[in-house]
Amino acid sequence: MQTNSYHGVGVVKSLNPKGPAIEIDHGDIEGLMPAMQMEFPVTDVSLLNGIAVNDRIDFTVENGPSEMKVTAIKKKD
Ligand SMILES: [Cu+2]
Numbered sequence: 001m002q003t004n005s006y007h008g009v010g011v012v013k014s015l016n017p018k019g020p021a022i023e024i025d026h027g028d029i030e031g032l033m034p035a036m037q038m039e040f041p042v043t044d045v046s047l048l049n050g051i052a053v054n055d056r057i058d059f060t061v062e063n064g065p066s067e068m069k070v071t072a073i074k075k076k077d
Contacts, residue, residue, distance in 0.1 A: 003064040005071070006032045012055045013037060020045040022070060024059065032063060040070045047073050 010026030016039070025037040040061060042048065051057065051073055060072040 003062050004031075006030070006061050006063065008059045008061055009076075010057060010059070012051060012053050012057060014039075014053060015048050015051065017045050017048060020048060022048060022051070022073070024057070026059075029061065032061070041067065042070045042073070047071075051075060 006029050008024070008026045008029045010024040012022060013025050014023040016022065019039075020042045021039050022042055023037065023039040027035045040059075047070065056076040058074045058076060059070050062069055062071050
């Protein structure tokens with residue numbers, strides 16, 4: 001299975017720097033999953049810098065052979 005990259009939009013529900021992970025109430029992610037609230041592992045804790053609960057974000061999630069991970073997070077204006 002190859003690694004595929006997807007774009008998501010959602011609202012931050014919680015931050016877990018120790019995971020590191022982020023819980024997002026996200027909309028449909030086309031080709032990957034329907035809308036839901038869930039926690040994603042993030043590739044690096046620095047991705048959580050400047051992000052707060054209730055922020056609206058754009059994010060990138062990669063679905064690889066072993067794990068699904070968020071690789072980029074951008075706060076919406
Ligand atoms: Cu989900």
